[in-house]
Amino acid sequence: MDTGHRRVGDQPWVRRTLIGIALLVAMFMLVIPVVVIFAEAFSAGWSTFAGNVTDEYTVHAIGLTLFVAALTVPLNLVFGTALAWSVTRFRFPGRKLLITLIDIPFAVSPVIAGLLYLLLYGRNGWLGGWLASHDVQLMFSWPGIVMVTVFVTCPFVARELIPLMQQQGSEEEEAGVVLGASGWRIFRKITLPNIKWALIYGVVLTNARAVGEFGAVSVVSGNVRGETNTLPLHVELLYQDYNVVGAFASASLLAAIAMLTLVVKAFVEWRQSRPIVSTPEKEVS
């Protein structure tokens, strides 16, 4: 066997070194930091942790964060599905542009997103003066936080659905049309079951980001404790106060949400891949 036929990764030492490096990096970059969060959170004992987590302001921050996610996720679920549906099932001028536009929140730094909203809806902003004169307060209160969170997370659902719906094609829906089903029925009986798992996956990602968003929210929040302070902002605030244990206690809540997300994500991925493997005959030919 001459070396000419060998590929680069064939030698065992190459493999071992690469795996070793990957493991080492993963260890120091991912595993240890997560362990540290929980170790620090519980470093002063369980009762201190409980005290920190049940602190009036922490409880409010948790409530606000969940509230924002609870508004953001359904909004983006509807918006993302509608967008994916429109760009994959219809042909219209500007369709390509729309697909590109949906990526703007990914391309723009969240801080910039927050500033844009502030410059538009703030008291001295383009629309802000008119809003203020009608006594509408969007920035520095929860509607502003929801607005920027919706902006930052709006691509997730659509981005999950578009490739899948493109790949699936519209034959099944067309068959439904031929058989005389209504639009809503087609969506419910054909489209929705087809995209179900991708949709849930998109929702999981949207939720994770909505809960964890810092930059954009920080700009429009106003940092009022017990009013507009979300959990990520609360972590920073506690850290600034030298309350490291409290900061890590709140951070551990975020980490716990993140891990829960990962479990759901793994489960969804498993479900997504299963029907294709186990029941290939159901695939569209």
Add this chain to the structure above:
Amino acid sequence: MKPLLKGLALGTALLSAQPTFAADRELLNTSYDIARELFAAYNEEFAEHWQEKTGETLEVKQSHAGSSRQAQAIIQGLKADVATFNQVTDIDILHSRGDLIPENWAERLPNNSSPYYSTMAFLVRKDNPKNIQNWDDLVREDVALVMPNPKTSGNGRYTYLAALGYAQDEFGDDQEKIDQFLADFLGQVRVFDSGGRGATTTFIERGIGDALLTFESEVLNIADRYEDGEYLVITPEVSFLAEFPVTWIDDYIEQNGTEELAKEYLTHLYAEDSQRLLAGFNYRIHNETVKQETSDRFRELKLKSVDEIAGGWEKAMAEHFASGGKLDQLQRRR
């Protein structure tokens, strides 16, 4: 979609189940980032005072961030009733750019509307190995300094002006010597952090530098938190008068209907008990009785104001801290 609805219900429930014991009145105080504990204590005291006076229960909400950022937020519509900042310039722009308060805001309360003040001091390591006592020790070749960046933080600007004030006393009219001193001083700075808390972290956690230059209140707090003698506080004879200005925000208190409340909140900061509370957080205060009580902690210093040192904030900003100003020139010199 059911879990989603559940989530929504849960979120709404959590938000509405907040421990908002319905107070009769509400007040929003925007403040600088490291004043949380101070105002947490004061708010409690003031709520009692207010209830005694009017019978109404009161909840004071707090917002904390860098005071320049807070000023921006207020201008953009954060409807705060009062601002309690650590930089005069940040309250000035509420007038100049926001038109929310009158130009003479500083005259509305005693002591330039600054109920408490502080100065710039040094924190050195155990036993003061480099024997740092005064500003002229900081320009020695073997001394490494940590301070916030004067470009980005008021804290850093104060230290720069304090050093300038010392040099003016030392060298009189000799501008060349003053400049050389400042250039040497800046040359000894190992780390310019973006803010006060960052500089503290660099000095304490990362163990960099022989002296940390920041507010006296901050270095006293740090020294208190560690074992006796772990860190020493050095207050130089000559330093800078760092004012902590407060104001009510006229446009917003009118809208919020909190005029009387907001004014009382700030005026009460000058009361003896409040001054004692402020001194407990290591700020210097004006009340003579409390001054006597705390004289061993705060020794008498020669504190120079920005007017004495640089002819006012506007001039100081333009001459020293603007792009291409004195600070930039001096830093390029070495």
